[in-house]
Amino acid sequence: MSISARIAYETCPLCASNDIYSILQADCSKHQLYNPVIPPVINWVGCAVCDHVFTDGYFTPEAQTILFSKTEPDQVVGHDLENQRHISARIIEKVARQIDQGDWLDVGFGNGSLLFTAHEWGYTPVGIDLREDNVRILRSLGFEAHSIPIETFDHPDRFSVISMADVLEHMPFPCRGLQAAQRLLHANGVLFLSMPNMGSLAWQLLDHKKTNPYWGAIEHFHNFSRERLYALLKTHGFTPIHYDVSKRYRVCMEIVAVKTSQTGNQDH
Numbered sequence: 171m172s173i174s175a176r177i178a179y180e181t182c183p184l185c186a187s188n189d190i191y192s193i194l195q196a197d198c199s200k201h202q203l204y205n206p207v208i209p210p211v212i213n214w215v216g217c218a219v220c221d222h223v224f225t226d227g228y229f230t231p232e233a234q235t236i237l238f239s240k241t242e243p244d245q246v247v248g249h250d251l252e253n254q255r256h257i258s259a260r261i262i263e264k265v266a267r268q269i270d271q272g273d274w275l276d277v278g279f280g281n282g283s284l285l286f287t288a289h290e291w292g293y294t295p296v297g298i299d300l301r302e303d304n305v306r307i308l309r310s311l312g313f314e315a316h317s318i319p320i321e322t323f324d325h326p327d328r329f330s331v332i333s334m335a336d337v338l339e340h341m342p343f344p345c346r347g348l349q350a351a352q353r354l355l356h357a358n359g360v361l362f363l364s365m366p367n368m369g370s371l372a373w374q375l376l377d378h379k380k381t382n383p384y385w386g387a388i389e390h391f392h393n394f395s396r397e398r399l400y401a402l403l404k405t406h407g408f409t410p411i412h413y414d415v416s417k418r419y420r421v422c423m424e425i426v427a428v429k430t431s432q433t434g435n436q437d438h
């Protein structure tokens with residue numbers, strides 16, 4: 171059986187240019203979430219105008235459902251709780267320097283560690299995740315949780331903090347996620363992001379050794395450099411104020427940004 175797995179990007183998902191070139195093909199058949207009904211090769215392309223790097227298409231709802239039928243062990247609520255608490259604490263301490271109370275929305279909360287630890291600081295945790303099992307578990311622990319995309323979450327100006335830890339690169343259209351975050355944060359709100367940094371020397375070293383796991387990361391549609399991400403944040407009314415190396419996953423960066431303005435719908 172095979173299915174129609176990907177919907178092609180007609181233009182660059184960040185800047186809408188149609189000046190797109192091929193970069194490389196990667197094997198994703200060894201990935202934990204791989205299913206043989208999905209093509210084993212990912213075609214990575216680049217935008218000649220804004221330098222963004224992305225896959226040539228994003229998954230159809232059918233393919234997405236098949237991929238989400240499996241959950242990686244580290245995405246199950248409560249996974250590795252005590253170690254993850256230490257990793258999350260580094261993040262929350264940085265955010266708390268900017269804003270130390272209010273509602274904290276974690277998008278794609280996965281194992282829940284960021285929300286559990288934010289709760290220790292006194293924030294009110296709220297989680298959204300497309301995995302319904304995780305939402306059920308979080309609710310059973312007494313937390314507010316929803317199984318909906320951030321774009322449809324309707325609580326404008328509510329949140330002090332929105333975290334999207336290793337999430338933006340999974341979104342078919344990251345601009346929509348940032349527009350939603352802009353709408354949901356209140357005037358002094360803080361956005362936390364983490365994701366692999368393809369502009370790092372560590373990334374280049376993995377490429378050189380042909381051991382870079384991210385080209386074959388089946389659920390990723392984008393690879394960001396710090397420069398491209400900062401430009402994107404500014405377009406969407408966020409000012410990055412802190413850069414760090416992430417302890418969550420390999421070769422990742424983490425950024426704290428503050429909401430600086432309302433923006434129009436100039437992106438896609």
Ligand SMILES: [Zn+2]
Binds near residue numbers: 183187218219220
């Ligand atoms: Zn572009």
